[in-house]
Amino acid sequence: MSKRQWLWSIRLGAIALLLSFGATSAESALQINSDTTCMKCHKRNGQMLGHHGQDAMKMTCSTCHGEKGDHPKKPNDIVVFGMKDGSELDTQLAVCHKCHTQRKLGETEWTHNVHAQKVPCAACHKLHSPTEPMADMTPKVRSELCRNCHSGQ
Amino acid sequence: MENSKRRFLKGTCALFAGATGASLLATVNASEGAKAESDIKYAMIHDETKCIGCRACEVACRETNQVPEGVSRVRIEQTGPFGEYPNEYYHFSRVSCQHCEDAPCVNVCPTGAAFIEKETGIVSVNAWKCVGCQYCIAACPYKIRFINPVTHAADKCDFCRETNLAQGKQPACVEACPTKALVFGNLKDPTSELVQVLRANPTQRAKVALGTRPKLFRILAKSGEVIL
Structure with a gap:
């Protein structure tokens, strides 16, 4: 690789780095994101921009993720949400079920009933992102979501 | 002499x-x-034990056959929930043209717009011949016909006769189904998957007593959900 190409790749890298900093430094005014204990390390991956982060709900990181405990040492009791590398299924479900009753979930959307106690909520729902991917889905996006798991039968 | x-x-x-x-x-x-x-007689099976109610068939049909919003050629009817939490389940059944061998819609059509294709047994509509009198809609015992708001002609599932089948592909709904709950094939070909599945499973057809000889088979569901 020539010197010129190297220089270009370094420049591009620098621009990308600046852009990413720029994106994260857009401070969110929400109360939940001023939790310095968590934000010291999780400023980039921990910003809470979704519905659950609104001030009126008075939620903190620990409301869902549990008390800090030994974290960041491992093992710890922090609840991690997700399909693949999340905490135990029961642990994840218990957190959401503190507020969301199964009956109401089932009434709102039938798919809650058939996935009950089989899939963590975070398999479909994303709470940190400013937009909830499950809201206002087109029929096509919805069927694609089913296909992600229910294929090759 | x-x-x-x-x-x-x-x-x-x-x-x-x-x-x-x-x-x-x-x-x-x-x-x-x-x-x-007449070596071909197309039919379809909806295996309700495999259907998960994702409605990918509805979406694919709409896209492939340019079916406008508000009407549909294929619909998944959902009933339930059955069972107790956390093992609740639903039943899904396909609502679409049954491609009857003795089709009431074809029999009543005054202009010959509704017809059964001799080569394939597919019940179809010639949109340009249809005057929109809606006799066929009234006559269909399965209530699957509708007036297409764009063409103003009667419309319904034709096994993608003019779209996917013409291109040598399977009907759009069959291709789209993630769990392979839909099987399409030739009833007269004993080696076809359709015939194999029909032989291996007890199947049902809707309103057989009417003598319409429908060709949409369903494998009845005990449970409507695939176990993860």
Whole structure:
């Protein structure tokens, strides 16, 4: 690789780095994101921009993720949400079920009933992102979501 | 004189014999030709034990056949929940044209717009012949016909006769189904997957008592959900 190409790749890298900093430094005014204990390390991956982060709900990181405990040492009791590398299924479900009753979930959307106690909520729902991917889905996006798991039968 | 009379009679007889033989041959050939034409009889199976209610079939059909919003050629009807939490389940059944062999919609159509394609047994609509009188909609015992708001003609599932089938592909709903709950194929081909599945499973058809001889088979569901 020539010197010129190297220089270009370094420049591009620098621009990308600046852009990413720029994106994260857009401070969110929400109360939940001023939790310095968590934000010291999780400023980039921990910003809470979704519905659950609104001030009126008075939620903190620990409301869902549990008390800090030994974290960041491992093992710890922090609840991690997700399909693949999340905490135990029961642990994840218990957190959401503190507020969301199964009956109401089932009434709102039938798919809650058939996935009950089989899939963590975070398999479909994303709470940190400013937009909830499950809201206002087109029929096509919805069927694609089913296909992600229910294929090759 | 005697001789010429005999020759005339001989010749006439020969001519008759030849003509009869030729016409016989022609009819045999024709019937063979007709047989070759009707070697295909398309049918579909909806395996409700495999259906998860994702409605990918509805979406694919709408896209492939340019079905406008508000009407649909195929619909998944959902019933439930059954069972107790956390093991609740639903039943899904396909609502679409059954491609009857004795189709009431075709029988009542005054213009011949509704027809059964001889080669495939597909019940279809010639949109340009349809005057929109809606007799077919009233006559269909499965209530699957509708007036297409764009063409103003009666419309319904035609197994993608003009779209996917014409391109040598399976119907859009069959291709889209993630769990392979839909099987499409030729009833007259004993090696086809359709026939194999029909032989291996108890199936049901809707309103058989009416004598419409529908060709949409369903494998009844015990549980509507695939176990993860």
